[in-house]
Amino acid sequence: DAMVIQNPRYQVTQFGKPVTLSCSQTLNHNVMYWYQQKSSQAPKLLFHYYDKDFNNEADTPDNFQSRRPNTSFCFLDIRSPGLGDAAMYLCATSRSLAGEETQYFGPGTRLLVL
């Protein structure tokens, strides 16, 4: 059974047109993360939620926002996508913020910006 689900798997948007990616989890984990991964690069953490507490990475552009309306769902909003935002966006969850906790990843949404 899928534990971390991302929709859509592929998203095409136009330059400057807002887009929302979604993530849901059946694990009841407290923490949800969003990563950006470009080709042949490491996943880069954008932000995470611990319950309702939002934590933004210092170098995450303002163009990227997130919402977590409840435990199960988390959204990534890209307000004005640029060509450089084309990437795989990975959602992950973990039970807690303790360093030894495993992160469970969703299958990712591949974003193409035209």
Add this chain to the structure above:
Amino acid sequence: RKEVEQDPGPFNVPEGATVAFNCTYSNSASQSFFWYRQDCRKEPKLLMSVYSSGNEDGRFTAQLNRASQYISLLIRDSKLSDSATYLCVVNKSGGYQKVTFGTGTKLQVIP
């Protein structure tokens, strides 16, 4: 210097060979270490955690060297299905899971 560094490879090895990857990290406060496996165009999946005493899971052995600040992954008897990118993950402690991924080492096992 990058926080987490890996040789990108590719490592091309024949089936049955033993192959080892290293991953170096720069922050001595790092507390937790993992190896993830990522298949082409798929999400990363946990392969194994890396414990101070070293740990083994079947054909895979992970080691941590805190003095030299690196972790290693050894794969014995390589299978075609081991072909993937292996990502090193380092977490800092302090109540906040500050996760840093390496860029990964690509392994190609050849028949």
